[in-house]
Amino acid sequence: MQPASSLPLGQPRSAGSPSFVRAGFLGGNEFGLIVLIVVFATLFTLATKGFASPFNLFTLGRTMGIDILIGFSMMVVIVSGGLNLAVGAIGVCAVMAAGWAMETFGLPWPLGLAVCLLVGAALGAVNGEAIVRSGVHSFIITLATMSIFFGGMVFLSRAEAFRELPPAIAAFGKLRLMGFLSPLLLVAVATALVLGWLYRFTSLGRRMLAAGASPKAAEVSGIRVDRTIVGCHILSGVLAALAGAMLTARHGAAIPSMAGHLGQDWLLPAFLAPVLGGTLLTGGKVSVLGTLLGAMLVSMLTNGLLLLRVGEFWVQAFLGLLLLTAVLLDLGRRRLLARHRIAV
Amino acid sequence: MSEVVLQARAIGKSFPGVRALDKVDLTLAKGSIHALLGENGAGKSTLIKLLTGVHRLEEGELLLDGKSVQFDDPHAAIAAGIGVVHQERNLIPRFSVAENIMLERLGPSVLSRVDQATLRAEAKRWLDLLELDVNPATPVMRLSAAKMQLVEIAKALSLRSRVLLMDEPTASLTPHETEHLFTLLQRLKRDGVTIVFVSHKLEEVLQICDSVTVLRDGRNACQSQPMTGMGRQDLVRLMIGRAEQIPAWETRDRTTAPVALQLDKVSTSLGHQDIDLTLHRGEILGLYGLVGAGRSELAKCLIGLFPLTGGKVTIDGQPAAIGSVAEALNRFGLGYVSEDRKQEGLVLAHSVLDNAGIAVWSKLAGFLGFLKNGQIRERVLPAIERLEVKTPSLAQQVGLLSGGNQQKVSVAKWLAAGVRILIIDEPSVGIDIKTKAYLHELIRALADDGTSVLLITSDMPEMITLADRIAVMDGYRLTGTLVNDRDYPRMSQGIMNLIHGEEQDAA
Ligand SMILES: Nc1ncnc2c1ncn2[C@@H]1O[C@H](COP(=O)(O)OP(=O)(O)OP(=O)(O)O)[C@@H](O)[C@H]1O
Ligand SMILES: [Mg+2]
Numbered sequence: 001m002q003p004a005s006s007l008p009l010g011q012p013r014s015a016g017s018p019s020f021v022r023a024g025f026l027g028g029n030e031f032g033l034i035v036l037i038v039v040f041a042t043l044f045t046l047a048t049k050g051f052a053s054p055f056n057l058f059t060l061g062r063t064m065g066i067d068i069l070i071g072f073s074m075m076v077v078i079v080s081g082g083l084n085l086a087v088g089a090i091g092v093c094a095v096m097a098a099g100w101a102m103e104t105f106g107l108p109w110p111l112g113l114a115v116c117l118l119v120g121a122a123l124g125a126v127n128g129e130a131i132v133r134s135g136v137h138s139f140i141i142t143l144a145t146m147s148i149f150f151g152g153m154v155f156l157s158r159a160e161a162f163r164e165l166p167p168a169i170a171a172f173g174k175l176r177l178m179g180f181l182s183p184l185l186l187v188a189v190a191t192a193l194v195l196g197w198l199y200r201f202t203s204l205g206r207r208m209l210a211a212g213a214s215p216k217a218a219e220v221s222g223i224r225v226d227r228t229i230v231g232c233h234i235l236s237g238v239l240a241a242l243a244g245a246m247l248t249a250r251h252g253a254a255i256p257s258m259a260g261h262l263g264q265d266w267l268l269p270a271f272l273a274p275v276l277g278g279t280l281l282t283g284g285k286v287s288v289l290g291t292l293l294g295a296m297l298v299s300m301l302t303n304g305l306l307l308l309r310v311g312e313f314w315v316q317a318f319l320g321l322l323l324l325t326a327v328l329l330d331l332g333r334r335r336l337l338a339r340h341r342i343a344v
Numbered sequence: 345m346s347e348v349v350l351q352a353r354a355i356g357k358s359f360p361g362v363r364a365l366d367k368v369d370l371t372l373a374k375g376s377i378h379a380l381l382g383e384n385g386a387g388k389s390t391l392i393k394l395l396t397g398v399h400r401l402e403e404g405e406l407l408l409d410g411k412s413v414q415f416d417d418p419h420a421a422i423a424a425g426i427g428v429v430h431q432e433r434n435l436i437p438r439f440s441v442a443e444n445i446m447l448e449r450l451g452p453s454v455l456s457r458v459d460q461a462t463l464r465a466e467a468k469r470w471l472d473l474l475e476l477d478v479n480p481a482t483p484v485m486r487l488s489a490a491k492m493q494l495v496e497i498a499k500a501l502s503l504r505s506r507v508l509l510m511d512e513p514t515a516s517l518t519p520h521e522t523e524h525l526f527t528l529l530q531r532l533k534r535d536g537v538t539i540v541f542v543s544h545k546l547e548e549v550l551q552i553c554d555s556v557t558v559l560r561d562g563r564n565a566c567q568s569q570p571m572t573g574m575g576r577q578d579l580v581r582l583m584i585g586r587a588e589q590i591p592a593w594e595t596r597d598r599t600t601a602p603v604a605l606q607l608d609k610v611s612t613s614l615g616h617q618d619i620d621l622t623l624h625r626g627e628i629l630g631l632y633g634l635v636g637a638g639r640s641e642l643a644k645c646l647i648g649l650f651p652l653t654g655g656k657v658t659i660d661g662q663p664a665a666i667g668s669v670a671e672a673l674n675r676f677g678l679g680y681v682s683e684d685r686k687q688e689g690l691v692l693a694h695s696v697l698d699n700a701g702i703a704v705w706s707k708l709a710g711f712l713g714f715l716k717n718g719q720i721r722e723r724v725l726p727a728i729e730r731l732e733v734k735t736p737s738l739a740q741q742v743g744l745l746s747g748g749n750q751q752k753v754s755v756a757k758w759l760a761a762g763v764r765i766l767i768i769d770e771p772s773v774g775i776d777i778k779t780k781a782y783l784h785e786l787i788r789a790l791a792d793d794g795t796s797v798l799l800i801t802s803d804m805p806e807m808i809t810l811a812d813r814i815a816v817m818d819g820y821r822l823t824g825t826l827v828n829d830r831d832y833p834r835m836s837q838g839i840m841n842l843i844h845g846e847e848q849d850a851a
Contacts, residue, residue, distance in 0.1 A: 202713035203705035210702060213691045220649070220680060220688040221702045221757075222673035284693050 033276065033293035037300065044304035051307055054180035060303045062173070062250055065184030068295040069243035070266050071273025072195060073236045075291045078274050079199075080212040080232040081283025082138035086127060086146040087270050088263020090237050091244030092256060093153045094120040098245070099162030099254030109166040116241045123149055124237020128230030138233075150262045161255040170252030184246050188292070191242070196288040208232055213284025240266075268319055272298050275326045298322070349374045349409065349538050350395070350426070350507050356403030357390055359744070361736030363562055364390045368404070370557050371568040372507065375536045377529060378568070379549045381583055382559035383776040384748030385734035388542050389431050391559070392509050396428045397421040422448070427505030429496050431512050431542075431747045431774070432686065437485035442467035444484050445499045470498040475524055489516040489684065490635045497525065501532075508532070509540045512747070514548060515773050518635050518802055526552050544748070544776050546576050558582040584778045591781065593788065595830055596812050598627035603661070604796040605678075605765050610655035612645040614638070616820045619655070623765065628787065628797040630811030630828070632804075632839050638820035639800045640683055643767045647672045647680045659765070674706055677764035681755055681771060683800070689754035692743035696735050699742045699753050700724040703761035727756035730786055731779055748774045752783075759786055766790070767798045772806060784810055808835050816842035 044051040070087065077084040084090075098116035101107050107115070123145075131141045175183050199205035210218040211228040219225050243266075248254050259265045275281065276297065277290025298319060305315045352370040356363075365387045372378055380388050393399045395406065397415030406413050408424060415421040421428070435444045442460070443450070445467040450458050464480040471478065476494045484492060493516050500508060514522045529539055529552060543549055549556070556574065558565040565582045580588045605623040610616065616638055623629050631639050644650055646657065648666040657664045659676045672678040682688035690699050701708075701720035708719050721738070728738075731752040735745055742753055755771045768787065772780045787810060791797050801807050807814060808830055815825045816839055824842040828835060 201715055203709040203715050204713045206698065206702075206705060206715070210691050210694065210698070213693045214687075216687050217682075217689060217691050218702075219669055220647075220682050222670045222679070222706070223702070224668060224670045280693075284691070 030278070030287060030290050030293060033290065033297055037293065037297050040297070040300055040304060044300070044307065048304065048307040051304060054176075056303070056307070057180040058176050058182050060299060061180070061182040061185040063303065064296050064299040065182060065186075065188040066243055066246045066250070067269045067273065067299045068185075068188035068292050069191060069239055069246060070269045071277075071291045071295040072191060072288075073239035073243060074270035075274040075277075075279050075286065075288070076195070076208075076235045076239060077138065077232050078279050078281060079208050079283060079286045080229050081215070082131065082229065082232070083142065084124075084127060084138065084233065084236050084240075085142040085267065086123070086149055086263070087236065087240040087243075088259040088266035089146045089149040089153075090120055090123045090263070091240040091247070091266065092259050092263050093123060093149050094237075094241035095244040095248045095254045095258075096153050096157050096162070096256060099165060099248070100157070102166060103162050103164050109168050112166070112169075113245055116245050117238050120237040120239075120241025120244070121234050122237070124234040124240075125230060127237070128233030131233070132226045132229055146262055154256060157256055159256050161253050163253040165248070165253060169249050173246075173249035173252060184249065187242075187246065188295075191239070192288050192292045199286050199288065204231070209284055209286060268316070268323065269295065269298055272319065272323050272326065275323065346373045346375060348372065351407040351410075352391070352395060352404065353407070354404040355391065355394055355401070355406075357387075357394060357399060361740070365394070365559075365562045368559065368562070368564055369567045372538045372540065373555070373568075374538055375533055376554040377533055377539045377541055377552050379553035379556040379571070380540050380542045380559070381549065381556060381579060382565070383583055383778060384752070384774070385746040386559040386583075387562040388559060389511050389746060392428060392430070392511050392540070392542070395421070396426055396509060398430075422503060422505070425506040426509065427500040427503045427507070428509040429500045429511060429513050431515075433492050433496060435484045435492060435496060438483055440464075440481050440483055441471070441478055441487070441495055442480035444495060445470060445480075445502055447499070448503070466502070467498070470502045471495075473501065473528065474498055488635060490518065490521060493517060494521065501528075505537070507538045507540070511542045512544070512774060513541070514543055514545065516770075519804075520634075522548065544774065544780075546579055546777065549579065550574075550576060560585070580777065583776070588777060589781065591785070593809070593830075595828065596627075597827075598624045598812055601625040601627065604659065605798070606656075606658040607646075608656040608658070610645075610657060611653050612642065613651045613653050614641045614645060614820070616642055616645065619822055621815060621822065623796045623798055625796055626791050626794045628791045628799055628810050628812050630807045630814040631798060631800045631817060632802075632807055632814055632843075633817035634843060635802065637817045637843075639817050640769050641820070642817070643680055643769055643798070643800060646767065647678060670706075673703065673761075673763065677762075679703060679758050679761050679763035679766050681758045681766065681768045683769040683773070685751055685754040690742050690750060692750075693741060695739045696728070696733065696742050696745070696753055697721065697724070697738040700728055700738075700757045700760065703757050703763075707762065723762075724756065724760040727759045727786065728753070730782055731756055732782070748776055748779070751775055752779065755783065759790060763795065765796045765798070767800070769800045770802065771799075772801070772803060780806075804836055804839070805832070807839075808832055814839060818843050 050056045073087045074084060094116045097119040098112045101115045102112040127142055127145055131138045134141065172183060177183060199209065207223045207228050208231065211223055211225045215225045247258055251258060273291045273295035276294030278287045279285065279291060302315055305318065348371055350372040352368065355365055355368045357365040368391060382388050390399065394401050397418045397420050401414060413424060415424065442464040446463045467480040471480065474494050474497060476491065476498065478487065478491060484495060487495065493513065497513055514525065517525065533539060541549065541553055553571050555568050555570050556566065557568050560583065577587050601624040603622055604625045607619050607621040610619040619642065633639050645652055648668045648671060659678065664676055666672045666676065686692065697720065701724055704720065704723050705715060708723065709715055733752045733756065734749050742750055751774050758766060772783055775783060787797060799810055808828060811828045813825055814828050816823050823845055826835065826838050
């Protein structure tokens with residue numbers, strides 16, 4: 001090849017030197033998030049008493065683990081150019097089904113977990129199929145299924161929690177490694193590794209990205225765009241179910257209201273993490289590490305602000321503001337991309 | 345020499361990893377047609393974008409009527425009387441033809457009601473001037489590539505600029521439409537308009553241009569020279585530093601080889617009727633026709649994007665009912681290089697490597713769908729290198745390459761895909777002459793290795809260089825097939841006869 005870098009680089013201007021590429025990374029979301037996390041962690045450690053205590057780190061890690069998974073469950077559909085408003089509903093439905101199965105049939109927890117993930121996958125598949133077959137935007141479809149799933153669950157469970165679960169579940173939620181580390185955080189990190197591997201090294205992951213970035217080009221290149229989108233929603237369902245399972249471990253029970261009405265409490269962290277992390281809202285670009293860091297930042301801010309005795313309401317308002325800022329930044333970046341694309 | 349209208353001095357521009365332009369000069373005389381030439385990635389489009397405020401001018405100087413000017417955005421350039429037709433389409437797909445043409449002048453103020461009737465009447469004037477027969481109320485997205493290009497030209501003309509910059513305006517036009525455009529450009533020139541004309545078709549340049557500037561690797565290879573006395577080979581030498589090599593290929597006969605693809609009385613949902621076609625193993629079968637003949641549409645039906653409504657398709661002797669492109673590719677080894685690189689050919693936001701590899705992923709995927717970048721590289725690099733795709737790295741976003749280099753990636757990914765039957769639709773649009781020759785060699789080599797190629801091209805010389813046989817299509821029907829003996833005048837006459845045959849019969 002004739003790399004353009006072999007061109008006579010007339011003047012030693014900034015362009016052309018490798019520092020340009022590095023500047024791109026340093027200006028990227030991941031780096032910015034790491035800086036923010038370090039800054040806020042320092043701030044909270046100095047300003048509050050309990051922030052760096054082993055117990056707070058343990059509860060913080062637990063929340064982070066769950067928030068990361070919630071973020072992932074949204075990220076995997078954003079990648080395909082869609083979204084999934086039903087993540088919370090799916091998560092709760094999945095654990096309620098598993099709770100019922102464990103209580104009624106005395107299933108051991110691994111089977112319970114399997115039921116949970118399967119139900120998540122099935123509900124995700126329903127979303128995916130409905131979107132692909134109807135051709136209606138995922139926003140509308142998942143808005144509808146959010147109510148349907150949640151309503152169906154409330155009807156079937158009569159809004160009763162399942163509290164007689166195998167004790168191993170609650171024990172897992174309480175487990176503290178080295179005095180401060182929650183295994184839930186490790187589950188989230190392991191999931192991140194699997195997802196990173198999926199998008200980076202597998203043909204399935206790349207198909208998802210291609211289908212999200214340019215469905216038509218993907219189709220003509222021999223990718224089954226429809227199947228791929230259904231796949232994204234199934235994956236989203238599984239991840240939401242896993243998030244639900246982790247939440248169940250924390251509570252020691254499967255509770256219908258644990259994600260709020262219709263599962264809506266999950267929506268803010270679900271969108272915040274990927275958007276902060278630099279996953280393009282229009283699809284086709286993903287950052288697993290960014291989502292992980294984004295979720296960590298959100299959990300940490302919530303935790304720290306609460307320790308500072310800022311009221312719950314203000315925390316929510318603050319997070320909303322953060323989301324808005326992130327979306328605006330995303331918009332700016334898209335404009336830039338678009339401008340370059342015209343500029344070809 | 346007549347008075348200078350626009351002058352660019354020592355223009356420079358860098359992108360990350362690329363020095364696109366370096367101390368480039370350009371002088372445009374009033375009432376002339378000026379050719380801007382160079383290989384793919386030489387910097388032509390970048391120069392045009394700097395002159396029209398798309399990119400900010402940071403190195404060098406721009407003089408309009410001898411006075412230094414600086415355009416901060418495209419609007420400022422339009423206001424100064426500089427109109428442009430960019431290489432890539434900048435139309436709003438859902439808006440009508442009229443709205444697109446009149447986009448800058450939808451009404452006296454932003455709140456005034458848009459008067460559609462006036463818009464359409466005004467737009468119609470410019471469409472008529474180009475003899476473009478479309479209803480101004482049609483949404484632009486329903487038009488073919490050629491018609492969109494003409495709409496874009498109409499839009500630029502309607503601004504009545506003093507300087508008109510045209511970046512490959514004829515890339516997707518047929519000879520007929522091109523001729524018409526040229527008549528119009530000559531008229532504008534007589535009226536004192538200055539035109540810059542970018543094209544990779546040197547015959548066109550020799551036909552209408554008065555002066556020429558050639559760029560090579562972002563520098564002037566020549567600056568505003570008169571065209572008088574210049575021939576094709578002079579231009580080629582300025583562009584690539586050596587003379588053109590025209591391969592002398594002997595004619596091949598593959599009709600005795602086994603049949604790879606057979607169409608038997610095929611009709612389609614897009615309106616094709618009774619198509620009979622036979623493609624042999626290792627054969628290059630050309631499919632010629634005017635714009636709107638239904639060639640790309642036939643290809644899209646064959647690969648499963650649109651359903652067939654009758655007849656039989658046989659691949660390697662087996663009946664083939666193809667329901668999706670994935671099935672065509674994975675089950676029958678049938679691939680399609682789209683003519684529309686922006687929409688169907690490339691994922692613009694993804695890297696060169698991801699684009700080049702997309703058609704081989706399913707083939708190379710190992711355990712759990714695991715892909716090795718090394719393997720993909722090995723597979724696609726030969727084609728990418730042979731076509732000299734100019735990019736700072738394989739990780740570069742494809743959308744940031746020059747137009748011709750994007751086209752190379754769009755074609756290369758299929759040349760590397762290892763399919764047994766390949767339908768290639770307008771492969772060399774926007775590709776420079778040097779690479780075009782390499783591309784032809786690649787296609788020929790592919791066929792020699794046993795791949796059957798169905799070649800759709802409106803470029804008659806390309807057709808006659810490559811095809812073993814030529815099928816001619818008109819109005820969604822096949823009108824005949826010729827054996828290509830590579831005698832240019834005879835073949836082109838034969839093809840034209842087949843296209844107009846029916847009309848003559850009817851007359
Ligand atoms: N926005 C951009 N970002 C990065 N590189 C760019 C950008 N635009 C152009 N380039 C690079 O600048 C160089 C010149 O590109 P340009 O589009 O001007 O070429 P061109 O002469 O118009 O080629 P073609 O004949 O293929 O249209 C190329 O190497 C291209 O990759
Ligand atoms: Mg160009």
